[in-house]
Amino acid sequence: MDCAKIGKLILQLRREKGLTQRQVAEQLNISNKTVSKWECGLGCPDVTLWEDLSTILGADILKLLRGELIPNCPDVGKIDRARFYVCPTCGNILVSTGKAAISCCGRKIDSLLPASDTTGHDVTAEESDDEYYITLEHDMSKEHYISFAACVQNDRVFLYRLYPEQSPEFRMPITKRGGILYLYCTRHGLLRYPFLI
Template identity: 60%
Template sequence: MDCVKIGKLISKLRKEKNLTQKNIADVLGIQNKTVSKWECGLGCPDLSLWPELSAILGVDMKPMMEGEITPNKPDNGNIDRIRFYVCPSCGNTLVSTGSASIFCCGRKLERIMPMDPLTSPQITVAEIDMDYYITFDHPMTKEHYISFVACVKSDRVFLNRLYPEQSPTCRFPITIGGKLYVYCINHGLVVYENL
């Protein structure tokens, strides 16, 4: 471990959060002189303090221990590059419009790649009021269900979460064109072109 690099990073992150050395020391149950030593590069945090320190500073532990955080390239917002991620622990659905480092429940998530459309559930689309009303021919049991449906058009993402034992239906504003992304927990992600 490079204590000088780690100390500079801790100092930078602490200042970004508008925290004092004493604020961090109080939460960790240590003396503020200890935090000062870290920031001067005269030592590194004890291994037992890293999880709580990373939570306080809002940064993943691994890059903190390496002493540098590599920023993502700026996202130019190209909706054609939309990517979906699902946490295997809590089931959260996360979205990006470009390459990103996405973490949930302490794990780095991999993007979900679209599957062969031959495994896709049959859908029925009806226009009701100003919305598409979409029905899926798909089971909705705890072991096999559609977790989310997203309608992506132009610069917008409309995301509907679905849950076991719920009706496999959703509504989206009527748009011309666009893609429909459907994620089944067993079969993966399927894309329907030109909704």
């Protein structure tokens, strides 16, 4: 561990939060001299303090340990670069509009890559008034089902959560033509369809 780098990062984050050394020390039940020592690079926090320190400073523990925060590239508004993530532990669905460091249940999650073959996952879309009625030909058993559908159109993402033993169908508003439909099958992974109605 590079105590000098870690100390500079602690100082930066503390100032961003508008906290004094005394306020950080009080929340950690340590002396403010200890916080000063860290910020001067003369020592590092004890392992028992890292979790609370990351909460107080609003930073990831791993980033604190490395002593640096590397920002992602700015979101340039290309919603068609949306990425999808599914936590293998709890099943949470997460979406980013660009490259991101995503974690859930204490584990880093990689973005899903669309499968090349969509055979057996047929989609039907019918226009009805001001919305599309989309149905999927797919098993919805507890062992094999569509977990979510996402429609990426222009400047928005419509995300629909589906559950086992539920009908594989949903409705979405009609917007400009074009876009991409994503389905996440619990057995076959992420599926990508050009969505031109």
